[in-house]
Amino acid sequence: MQTVQLSEQVSFSRIVHGMWRLREWGMDKQELLRLIEECLEMGITTFDHADIYGDYSCEALFGQALREKPALRSAMQIVTKCGIKLRSAAYPEHLVNHYDTSKEHIIRSVENSLRHFGTDYVDTLLIHRPDPFMDPAEVAEAFAQLKQEGKVLEFGVSNFLPSQMEMLASYLSMPLVTNQLEISVMQFEHFEKGTIEKCQEKRIAPMAWSPLAGGSIFSASTERATRVKNTLEEIKEEIGADSIDEVMYAWLLAHPAKMMPIVGSGKIERVRTAAQAVKLTLSRQQWFRIYISSLGHNVP
Amino acid sequence: MQTVQLSEQVSFSRIVHGMWRLREWGMDKQELLRLIEECLEMGITTFDHADIYGDYSCEALFGQALREKPALRSAMQIVTKCGIKLRSAAYPEHLVNHYDTSKEHIIRSVENSLRHFGTDYVDTLLIHRPDPFMDPAEVAEAFAQLKQEGKVLEFGVSNFLPSQMEMLASYLSMPLVTNQLEISVMQFEHFEKGTIEKCQEKRIAPMAWSPLAGGSIFSASTERATRVKNTLEEIKEEIGADSIDEVMYAWLLAHPAKMMPIVGSGKIERVRTAAQAVKLTLSRQQWFRIYISSLGHNVP
Amino acid sequence: MQTVQLSEQVSFSRIVHGMWRLREWGMDKQELLRLIEECLEMGITTFDHADIYGDYSCEALFGQALREKPALRSAMQIVTKCGIKLRSAAYPEHLVNHYDTSKEHIIRSVENSLRHFGTDYVDTLLIHRPDPFMDPAEVAEAFAQLKQEGKVLEFGVSNFLPSQMEMLASYLSMPLVTNQLEISVMQFEHFEKGTIEKCQEKRIAPMAWSPLAGGSIFSASTERATRVKNTLEEIKEEIGADSIDEVMYAWLLAHPAKMMPIVGSGKIERVRTAAQAVKLTLSRQQWFRIYISSLGHNVP
Numbered sequence: 001m002q003t004v005q006l007s008e009q010v011s012f013s014r015i016v017h018g019m020w021r022l023r024e025w026g027m028d029k030q031e032l033l034r035l036i037e038e039c040l041e042m043g044i045t046t047f048d049h050a051d052i053y054g055d056y057s058c059e060a061l062f063g064q065a066l067r068e069k070p071a072l073r074s075a076m077q078i079v080t081k082c083g084i085k086l087r088s089a090a091y092p093e094h095l096v097n098h099y100d101t102s103k104e105h106i107i108r109s110v111e112n113s114l115r116h117f118g119t120d121y122v123d124t125l126l127i128h129r130p131d132p133f134m135d136p137a138e139v140a141e142a143f144a145q146l147k148q149e150g151k152v153l154e155f156g157v158s159n160f161l162p163s164q165m166e167m168l169a170s171y172l173s174m175p176l177v178t179n180q181l182e183i184s185v186m187q188f189e190h191f192e193k194g195t196i197e198k199c200q201e202k203r204i205a206p207m208a209w210s211p212l213a214g215g216s217i218f219s220a221s222t223e224r225a226t227r228v229k230n231t232l233e234e235i236k237e238e239i240g241a242d243s244i245d246e247v248m249y250a251w252l253l254a255h256p257a258k259m260m261p262i263v264g265s266g267k268i269e270r271v272r273t274a275a276q277a278v279k280l281t282l283s284r285q286q287w288f289r290i291y292i293s294s295l296g297h298n299v300p
Numbered sequence: 301m302q303t304v305q306l307s308e309q310v311s312f313s314r315i316v317h318g319m320w321r322l323r324e325w326g327m328d329k330q331e332l333l334r335l336i337e338e339c340l341e342m343g344i345t346t347f348d349h350a351d352i353y354g355d356y357s358c359e360a361l362f363g364q365a366l367r368e369k370p371a372l373r374s375a376m377q378i379v380t381k382c383g384i385k386l387r388s389a390a391y392p393e394h395l396v397n398h399y400d401t402s403k404e405h406i407i408r409s410v411e412n413s414l415r416h417f418g419t420d421y422v423d424t425l426l427i428h429r430p431d432p433f434m435d436p437a438e439v440a441e442a443f444a445q446l447k448q449e450g451k452v453l454e455f456g457v458s459n460f461l462p463s464q465m466e467m468l469a470s471y472l473s474m475p476l477v478t479n480q481l482e483i484s485v486m487q488f489e490h491f492e493k494g495t496i497e498k499c500q501e502k503r504i505a506p507m508a509w510s511p512l513a514g515g516s517i518f519s520a521s522t523e524r525a526t527r528v529k530n531t532l533e534e535i536k537e538e539i540g541a542d543s544i545d546e547v548m549y550a551w552l553l554a555h556p557a558k559m560m561p562i563v564g565s566g567k568i569e570r571v572r573t574a575a576q577a578v579k580l581t582l583s584r585q586q587w588f589r590i591y592i593s594s595l596g597h598n599v600p
Numbered sequence: 601m602q603t604v605q606l607s608e609q610v611s612f613s614r615i616v617h618g619m620w621r622l623r624e625w626g627m628d629k630q631e632l633l634r635l636i637e638e639c640l641e642m643g644i645t646t647f648d649h650a651d652i653y654g655d656y657s658c659e660a661l662f663g664q665a666l667r668e669k670p671a672l673r674s675a676m677q678i679v680t681k682c683g684i685k686l687r688s689a690a691y692p693e694h695l696v697n698h699y700d701t702s703k704e705h706i707i708r709s710v711e712n713s714l715r716h717f718g719t720d721y722v723d724t725l726l727i728h729r730p731d732p733f734m735d736p737a738e739v740a741e742a743f744a745q746l747k748q749e750g751k752v753l754e755f756g757v758s759n760f761l762p763s764q765m766e767m768l769a770s771y772l773s774m775p776l777v778t779n780q781l782e783i784s785v786m787q788f789e790h791f792e793k794g795t796i797e798k799c800q801e802k803r804i805a806p807m808a809w810s811p812l813a814g815g816s817i818f819s820a821s822t823e824r825a826t827r828v829k830n831t832l833e834e835i836k837e838e839i840g841a842d843s844i845d846e847v848m849y850a851w852l853l854a855h856p857a858k859m860m861p862i863v864g865s866g867k868i869e870r871v872r873t874a875a876q877a878v879k880l881t882l883s884r885q886q887w888f889r890i891y892i893s894s895l896g897h898n899v900p
Contacts, residue, residue: 085585097598098588129600132491133587135556136500159600162763163462163494167501191732194763200736201767256735285685287733288698298697300729300759385885397898398888429900432791433887435856436800459900463762463794467801 001043002278004205004258006177010123010154012046012077014253015274016207018262019047022061023054025266032065038268040075042275048180048207048262050081050128051109056090059116067118077123079207081158081180082109084128099131106142110151125152126180130164136171144173156180158207162198169202181206183259185228185248185294186213200257208252211261211274212245224296231293235286242276249277251290301343302578304505304558306477310423310454312346312377314553315574316507318562319347322361323354325566332365338568340375342575348480348507348562350381350428351409356390359416367418377423379507381458381480382409384428399431406442410451425452426480430464436471444473456480458507462498469502481506483559485528485548485594486513500557508552511561511574512545524596531593535586542576549577551590601643602878604805604858606777610723610754612646612677614853615874616807618862619647622661623654625866632665638868640675642875648780648807648862650681650728651709655688659716667718677723679807681758681780682709684728699731706742710751725752726780730764736771744773756780758807762798769802781806783859785828785848785894786813800857808852811861811874812845824896831893835886842876849877851890 002014017039027035036047049059059080066072083101087094110125125146127139146152155172157165158180169176179199181190187210190196199206213225220226232244241247252259263274292298302314317339327335336347349359359380366372383401387394406427413422425446427439446452455472457465458480469476479499481490487510490496499506513525520526532544541547552559563574592598602614617639627635636647649659659680666672683701687694710725725746727739746752755772757765758780769776779799781790787810790796799806813825820826832844841847852859863874892898 095585096589096592098585098592099599100584102584132496132591133555133584134500137556161494163497163501167494167497170501194761194767196732197763197767200734201763201770255733256737284700284702284733285695285698289696291732292696292698299699395885396889396892398885398892399899400884402884432796432891433855433884434800437856461794463797463801467794467797470801 001045001275004260006124006205007154007175010077010177012260013044014260014278015044015249016046016048016079016260016262017044017271018209018264019049019058019062020053020264021266022058027266029061029065029068032061033068035266035268036065036072036076039271040072042272044263044271044275045075046077046079046123046260048079049113050084051113052084052086052128055086055088059113063117063119070118073119078117078119079124079126080110080113080122081126081128082106082113083131099129099133101127101131101134101139103138103142103145106139107145110146114151121150122152124154124156124177126156126158126178127160127168128158130157130160134168136168139168140171140173147174156204160195162194165198165202176202176204178204178260179206180209180262182210183208183252184211184213185232185251185290186216186225188294196255196257205258205260207260207262209262209264211252211263212248217244217248224294227293227296228290231290235282235290238286239280239282241280243273245270245273246277246280247282247290249274250280250282251287253277253280254282254287301345301575304560306424306505307454307475310377310477312560313344314560314578315344315549316346316348316379316560316562317344317571318509318564319349319358319362320353320564321566322358327566329361329365329368332361333368335566335568336365336372336376339571340372342572344563344571344575345375346377346379346423346560348379349413350384351413352384352386352428355386355388359413363417363419370418373419378417378419379424379426380410380413380422381426381428382406382413383431399429399433401427401431401434401439403438403442403445406439407445410446414451421450422452424454424456424477426456426458426478427460427468428458430457430460434468436468439468440471440473447474456504460495462494465498465502476502476504478504478560479506480509480562482510483508483552484511484513485532485551485590486516486525488594496555496557505558505560507560507562509562509564511552511563512548517544517548524594527593527596528590531590535582535590538586539580539582541580543573545570545573546577546580547582547590549574550580550582551587553577553580554582554587601645601875604860606724606805607754607775610677610777612679612807612860613644614860614878615644615849616646616648616679616860616862617644617871618809618864619649619658619662620653620864621866622658627866629661629665629668632661633668635866635868636665636672636676639871640672642872644863644871644875645675646677646679646723646860648679649713650684651713652684652686652728655686656690659713663717663719670718673719678717678719679724679726680710680713680722681726681728682706682713683731699729699733701727701731701734701739703738703742703745706739707745710746714751721750722752724754724756724777726756726758726778727760727768728758730757730760734768736768739768740771740773747774756804760795762794765798765802776802776804778804778860779806780809780862782810783808783852784811784813785832785851785890786816786825788894796855796857805858805860807860807862809862809864811852811863812848817844817848824894827893827896828890831890835882835890838886839880839882841880843873845870845873846877846880847882847890849874850880850882851887853877853880854882854887
């Protein structure tokens with residue numbers, strides 16, 4: 001498995017495993033431990049979390065499995081996020097979903113994450129969403145303190161537009177190392193808004209969430225999805241892939257921005273699909289055939 | 301009253317008084333003088349003008365009052381603007397409303413403003429609107445000359461988008477110290493277009509015009525306005541404010557960008573409402589409840 | 601004829617001649633040579649090409665004429681473009697129109713262009729379209745090699761938005777010297793998206809393609825076109841122009857960004873129209889009257 005070097009200290013595996021739905025998988029800690037070990041064997045060493053996943057439960061579930069085999073910690077990279085406050089039985093004081101990027105909340109959230117994971121550091125912390133009420137000076141203070149204390153090695157963002165990346169970066173004493181974005185054959189927002197270009201400009205590799213477009217291709221319930229599915233099927237044949245999933249991953253992996261797709265599945269065979277896609281090669285023209293079928297018109 | 305330091309030389313009061321509608325108030329110069337003195341007593345020391353306000357009449361009306369008590373000049377900051385040419389009986393050669401940011405017009409406009417005010421400097425001059433026909437090198441020359449002559453202490457812009465701020469700034473020998481923007485619980489354009497973030501990135505505090513959303517909340521004639529009004533009423537109770545106006549000001553004042561609301565009223569009790577809002581505290585969640593009620597959907 | 605200095609080495613004539621439709625003109629090489637010489641006599645010394653014009657044929661047609669009088673080469677500037685791969689009988693392997701900004705393709709495309717023109721350098725090479733699959737590091741390598749070999753003097757882009765200009769520029773060892781954009785009295789996209797401002801910020805003069813709005817003004821088949829045509833007619837009378845074409849060119853030429861309109865006609869009298877427009881002066885208000893008639897509403 002290829003890796004992507006995000007900084008001197010931190011490299012991610014090209015395919016990242018995402019724990020967004022961990023709670024829904026209903027695994028016990030042995031089953032989860034096995035999933036983790038199988039990922040690691042495939043070279044998928046980076047695990048993506050957030051404080052809020054599974055109604056604030058996924059980090060702790062992961063931590064319980066990890067406690068079974070603490071030696072695994074040093075073989076993996078843990079990414080987590082903070083900054084969203086969800087309505088939740090655990091937080092009755094949250095009347096609405098909102099954001100909190102105050103210094104106090106960021107630090108407390110990381111401390112909770114560390115306790116849940118049973119580890120003394122996370123490899124990378126992301127601000128989960130751009131916050132219209134952000135005080136970037138506070139974020140910078142929180143990051144500096146967390147780095148100084150060794151609780152977080154590197155920092156990034158998620159779903160940030162270019163202007164938001166620039167604004168936050170202008171306050172930080174360290175570079176942002178990634179921006180986790182929704183990108184797929186059905187989701188071009190960050191091509192259109194210049195976010196992928198801004199990542200290239202800043203020499204940072206984006207992580208890609210929902211890389212399979214949330215299943216919309218499989219159901220093919222729109223004209224667009226049908227069109228894209230047909231093109232994926234054609235190219236699957238041409239390159240000898242096993243499934244159109246592989247082609248969708250390959251489409252992301254082929255891009256020069258060094259996108260890191262996040263596989264969000266608890267089924268090891270689905271994880272394997274992503275890992276296999278790393279070996280596929282897509283020609284420039286194949287990449288554009290998919291792009292154009294999704295656009296619905298020729299490029300100008 | 302808090303102040304906001306815009307530069308070494310210039311600080312504004314956190315609440316600014318706006319003279320946009322001065323002519324409509326129908327005050328004589330003693331009445332206006334009294335309004336000005338009452339503002340100053342409350343700590344509202346910054347007065348916002350433009351050459352064109354009141355069909356090119358407001359600066360002179362203000363100047364007439366000021367001439368009654370010239371000692372007040374040094375206790376206040378005068379902001380004015382230029383760059384728009386309005387159709388007006390005074391300027392029959394203006395066939396259409398248009399912009400003029402030529403060196404000649406900027407300098408002449410400031411000289412007119414100084415004569416109207418009866419003062420030898422304005423604290424801050426703003427380019428009123430982004431001008432698609434701008435020659436930024438000419439603006440830079442005008443600014444440099446006005447600064448050198450002591451006629452203008454600092455320079456800013458109004459209604460400029462991020463790209464327009466960057467473009468003009470790249471030509472100037474001094475920093476832009478503010479961007480006067482329409483921002484309110486009903487007007488999120490500059491959240492959406494990144495202008496507020498650009499101000500934060502550049503460490504400049506925006507002025508907020510139409511901070512009460514032009515009365516649309518009071519009439520509550522749309523579903524959105526009704527929704528926002530209801531939330532404002534709730535929060536008014538929670539924080540013990542006297543009116544939803546105060547809450548609307550507090551919503552702006554709470555923001556980390558250090559927004560400076562412009563009160564555009566000739567009624568001193570309305571000005572007092574804004575001044576009182578400075579003492580209110582809005583929690584992050586209260587800020588978001590207003591934001592979300594105006595958005596009409598949850599944050600993602 | 602005015603010139604615009606793009607770099608120490610390269611200046612363009614204010615009016616550029618565009619060879620987009622050269623094949624359609626059906627000229628033999630003597631006729632084309634005569635057109636070229638007449639342009640040069642008028643001071644129109646810059647000729648705009650692209651590899652793909654005329655289904656990959658125009659560069660060679662131009663080269664055939666130039667071979668008749670090789671001494672003309674040093675009296676002109678040749679601009680060409682690469683990066684688009686069109687479906688074409690000449691390239692049956694192109695299944696869809698797509699982009700290719702790989703190092704290999706850029707270099708091969710320039711070498712083809714040089715062979716077609718029968719010259720050993722082009723004055724300026726443009727990347728024809730922003731490429732969502734661009735590896736800017738490869739573009740930078742290609743540019744560096746082409747410059748080092750003396751095959752291309754300067755580099756630019758075409759149809760690039762601000763974010764795309766910034767991204768590519770961040771990889772290059774030389775400045776971009778122009779951005780060729782669609783700009784006309786009917787096409788304000790690059791006013792709205794900040795591209796013209798970005799050119800001003802970067803001190804680069806844009807080239808303007810389709811400066812006569814593709815004939816939409818003449819047919820006046822929309823309300824907007826009729827409105828603009830009427831305003832152009834009025835101003836034609838006011839400034840003593842011979843045609844509304846001249847006024848459309850003058851509208852571009854008056855802009856402080858130093859726009860360089862591209863005349864795409866094989867009829868010398870039409871080229872002369874553009875050359876004459878350089879002598880016209882449009883007042884700021886006349887510029888805005890046209891702008892406003894095209895906007896369809898007053899400026900705010």
